[in-house]
Amino acid sequence: MLTTEELLADLTEPQRQASMHVDGPLLIIAGAGSGKTRVLTRRVAHLISIGIPAPSILAITFTNKAAGEMKERVGKLLGRPIRDIGRLDQRLPMICTFHSLCMRILRHYGPRIGMPERFTIYDSSDQTKVVKDALKMLDISSQNFTPGQVHSAISSLKNQLVTPEDYARNASAFYERNVARIYGKYQQLLTANNAVDFDDLLMKTVHGLRDHADVLAELQERFQYILVDEYQDTNHAQYVLTHALALKHRNICVVGDPDQSIYAWRGADIQNILDFETDYKNALVVRLEQNYRSTKTILALASGLIARNTRRKEKGLWTENVDGQPAKLYICQTEDDEAETIVNELRQEHEQNGRAWSEMAVFYRMNSLSRVIEEKFMRSRIPYQIARGVEFYNRKEIKDVLSYLRVLVNPADEVALDRVINTPTRGISDETVRKIQVHGVGRGLSLWQALELVNEIEGLTTRAVKSVQLFVQMLTALQNKAHQVESASIANGNEGMFAESSAGTVQSIMHEVVER
Template structure:
């Protein structure tokens, strides 16, 4: 039985109130995640089938954290319900992931196929550009990004969105909307906004699908409810209208996403839809001192639309808040660094206990300059999202094409990557033929009436590409978890010295990417692509970007490298060489390029960090001679393989302990 004695009275009240509508008004630092996870565990303790519990949050990272905490609270025996047809674990996911799950089961009722693909922003932009090029007058300039943003507002904000923004852009977006929807539907594709809207349409048009979802998700919890938009609000209410077992957790004082469609009124007006709702306020803060909370309370009380609460703490008064102003950015940056140095020397503050927060990327320049001048190492959080990199977009486009060849956007992206005789002119002609015949580009490529209009060499290239896609599809259907591209396929994936090859170097963070073919194909690429929506690309990308920044400012050559993070461990490197030889002995002159690694737990993550840092500064290419990319190496072994390659090219020092070590110059 879950012990609730560690909860404060309000936290315990929120945890034990499990039936009917509940609003948990949780201020910053009041332990809301703890309450949510204890509440789920308590519900299972009370005999509720885990498969009937749904927890919804806004990021995959938060969902994983909640799932991990629930797993620690509940023994496996509690998650095994005898004679139950439901899943034996609670569903904890994002809104978009939830809709992917629902649509995978029911989307055929809406005229789509179950293997639909999800377009990211660049693919949506490509679709909008194609539409604009077909309807715009010659020489007319339009901003496809603005049109796409307005389309998203239409979907997320409902009718209210149609009164905001530039009038000309709004009118153009309304004109494009139906064409855009038809273009995606023709490719059996949806975008992120469609995931929720199609689920709502499914519920409205097919009551049996709604009834099935209501029967499955009988207890619903929603985190960060103040950030929900109109579509998400409708989805939650559709699921909970009958059983009314809805628990929402939020804070009206932290509503900052109105600019992207969030409606704080969803939280403020809960009594309008659930008159019997119970409201529990979490006001004890566990992060900050009384001084900080008093200042925060004094500022936030001026908000007009709020329910009202007052945060308090038992952490004491603490030091006074300082507000300093400077005439120049450079002066401010130098003073910030000086303060950090002072605290480190006078108060023995550790580097990892210091953080500098800034609002825009431009503000980092003077800070970085000051840190470098003071010889202070730092981790810069941010940078380009992993999934926004060209080579990763190419890689995912290949996967999408294999999954659904009728996805024109993905196919057009990779048709000539690497070069295979399918020029831009050729693809434009094929695209035009597909429009004339109202079919996909791939279907046009298979049509002899189309291909015979091309010259012999081009026709052979088209036929070879079609054969390659269909052969790979068959291979994936036979063994979806271990697909590979080998030299015998005739597919040159990377070749040094050619401009059209993929730059497969460690510096692009391929090692740490959560891009493993088996995982992507297992759920139609849905959940993997949904990761893209999280800021900064997640923990792994932040680290990879940090290391590159450190390499750039320190200009070091490595004798050995260790990650500046705690609790890192290493694989036993003595077992690697034989394993690599066994796996590659049939590939003459070929080295393996590992295209992705999902790490399981801090131990494997540490090894990925270690291997990556060792490779990045020296920019070791992972390809020579005949080229091949193989994906059939298990994730854990993939890390070992890369570490071994690094070991061959560097002076490698085996760490004697598992403590962090600082990179030293050669």
């Protein structure tokens, strides 16, 4: 492991000050391109180098990518890799996202705070399906209350830590009263399925710690040094969680920049960072103002624009980089004129200045705006690549595989069960599933429990009953096998389930799933 001097050798004075601070609250105002990741990683390594136990350090990021990068950098500084086992009881610094932290807390303390030992985390498509089911059960028109709008409203409420009961008490307008009903039914369905959504991870953790002081005390003692990245983008639930964890020891370091707050539309509250010095008296404030990324021209333009903001922390960004080319502003009359201007600029840069096509990029506000530009590129024979596509976990074959694995762990997960019951086609029609569901609801049974009793259900064909029984037998065998082998082995031994997959063999799919 590097010595303290080696850890801090290449840092500027403000970076050294932030990295070496140990006890008490610390606010790092980190301008764009000012080396905040370097400071965060050096700070974690420095704490460990002076004898702070590694498991008492918690670093929270906003993305898995950022967490992965930080783990890799800290591992190199420590001289040993940070191998994250995905649990709360690991003996290394905890570097993860808010949602990952909450998942670990709920899995570890679940029975003590009223959570089932095993639960499924629903993704956005699962959540949309549950909202649709709730609308159907309540006989509410999805034309007037679209699933997307309703789920957005529910997500916003959860980020504010508002429960269905809280919201229903204050709902007065027609729209609010119906959203309250849908929210309540949505939560009932999640509970019946032993499932949570992403927002539940935060809300249930915060409420669990609020209602169980003993669990909160254990976590406060465990995480005595807390670091939070991108603090300007925290929402109310994230703010309450970090404040609760840091309340005892007050060794909290937050890094952020009000000028870079871009997630207000999904609940981020810039006031969290603006009020840090009020929440934590005598906090040390360090400003990282040297920019390593941009030219002087770009920095001057950005600083001149953002200076007009009123809710911000003052700082003076500067750089030792070159002046760079002047920025240009084009005002075009139509989207065709705009696309033509872009093509002409890129072609000139390529043909006259020798710049490779791969060194140029076009940014646009919405995906739909790319169409005219793409057409112009094709006509002009300019090679291009669109940096978007179906995300890995949204691919049909991946969702099919994961749904099978979810059912093995949690048979009450009706969203996953409904997805795989006839995938691939095995002669179980939608009408058969509907009759089984009706039978189960009338007797207080889950879908899985009703499937196990399929021979008692009237109105099903002999073929349908046989198909369901074979499906139940297959899953039961896999559930028994799941206690003995890893997930990849289960899937690899049952390629027939995924024979219609468009992604090739199940081995290749499962390899990607396990790697991710």
